Amino acid sequence: MKPWPVAILPFLLSAALHAQEPELKNWYNDPFFALSQGFADCPVPLGPFMNHAEMEDDAHYRVERGTTCWLAHKCTKPNSYMYDADIAGAIRAHFTDSHVFDGTSVWITVQRRFVYAEGCAPRAFDVHALQQQLEAIPDVEQVFVRISADARGPLPYKTLAAPNQPASEPANDPATHE
Numbered sequence: 001m002k003p004w005p006v007a008i009l010p011f012l013l014s015a016a017l018h019a020q021e022p023e024l025k026n027w028y029n030d031p032f033f034a035l036s037q038g039f040a041d042c043p044v045p046l047g048p049f050m051n052h053a054e055m056e057d058d059a060h061y062r063v064e065r066g067t068t069c070w071l072a073h074k075c076t077k078p079n080s081y082m083y084d085a086d087i088a089g090a091i092r093a094h095f096t097d098s099h100v101f102d103g104t105s106v107w108i109t110v111q112r113r114f115v116y117a118e119g120c121a122p123r124a125f126d127v128h129a130l131q132q133q134l135e136a137i138p139d140v141e142q143v144f145v146r147i148s149a150d151a152r153g154p155l156p157y158k159t160l161a162a163p164n165q166p167a168s169e170p171a172n173d174p175a176t177h178e
Contacts, residue, residue, distance in 0.1 A: 028048065028055075030109060030110060030111045031084050031109065033088065033092070035091075036102075036106050038102060044107065045159060045160070046157070047107060066081045081111070084112070087138075104120065106130075107119050113140060114141060114144065115143045116146065116157075117131075118146045118147070118157040120147065120148050127145050
């Protein structure tokens with residue numbers, strides 16, 4: 001058997017390292033979508049993506065958090081995550097053809113009636129108005145708006161990582177600890 005040519009070794013090493021990286025997936029199919037993508041080089045939020053170990057670790061808490069709403073008689077559905085698809089649809093319908101988002105890159109994640117608006121926008125963008133409009137969507141319990149005017153500076157949200165790089169951590173954001 002011939003030894004591998006030295007030129008192939010970097011490719012094999014890269015493939016081996018890539019295979020060891022945990023796959024990030026939206027395991028629970030939480031709504032995650034872009035409202036806009038007009039801000040150059042804005043990093044995509046991590047949103048509901050997690051690796052398998054994080055998914056397994058989160059499973060119990062999702063059940064507990066999801067049913068708490070119903071047990072407290074604050075929901076008519078038995079699990080607060082059951083509202084998420086309708087909330088996401090209402091957000092999409094509300095902001096259809098909205099020029100409010102020109103020059104912005106904003107992604108929405110909906111999890112257990114919580115709405116996360118994350119991305120980048122010019123300093124003149126009215127973050128407060130966005131928050132109020134999202135809070136007015138039926139069945140939304142809480143809204144977190146994490147928008148940065150600087151795509152290269154510390155971001156107020158975790159981002160999807162480029163290959164071979166860990167996801168970034170948000171800069172001191174108290175909303176990260178609900």
